[in-house]
Amino acid sequence: MILVLGSTRLGARLTKALRAASQEVTLVERSRRYLEQYLPDDYGATVVLGAPSDPEVLSSAGVDRAAVICIVNRDDALNVLLADLLRSRYPSKRILMRLDDPVLTQVYREGGYEVVSPLDLAIKAFTHSIVAVAEQV
DSSP, X not given: OEEEEOOSHHHHHHHHHHHHTTOOEEEEESOHHHHHHHOOSOOSOEEEESOTTXXXXXXXXXXXGOSEEEXXXXXXXXXXXXXXHHHHHOTTSEEEEEOOOHHHXXXXXXXXXXXXXXXXXXXXXXXXHHHHHHHHO
């Protein structure tokens, strides 16, 4: 099972993509409004409403069974807090976290965390597209 913390656009699209790939997904979100905004239809994932930092919420979401935990909130500080908390409680779990801040991204990667940076991914995509087109000319 894959545990997704946060139902922002990224969390919603990740959940839908994982479900389309036949993965079992549980999504934890503290805001009913975000759930309604980003995941208004039935998408086949289990949803747990509550704070992702609450041990009881994580337990009811099945954190013990999770093969991977994806932390995808828009707030870098919250994502760092959750990653540190989860790493201390579940040191053998694979944890991926989204970070936008380049300095935090570097620090946490150097600390052994798996970090996905939307900024880095966008830069790579733009660069690849520009260089590929320039090489064809």
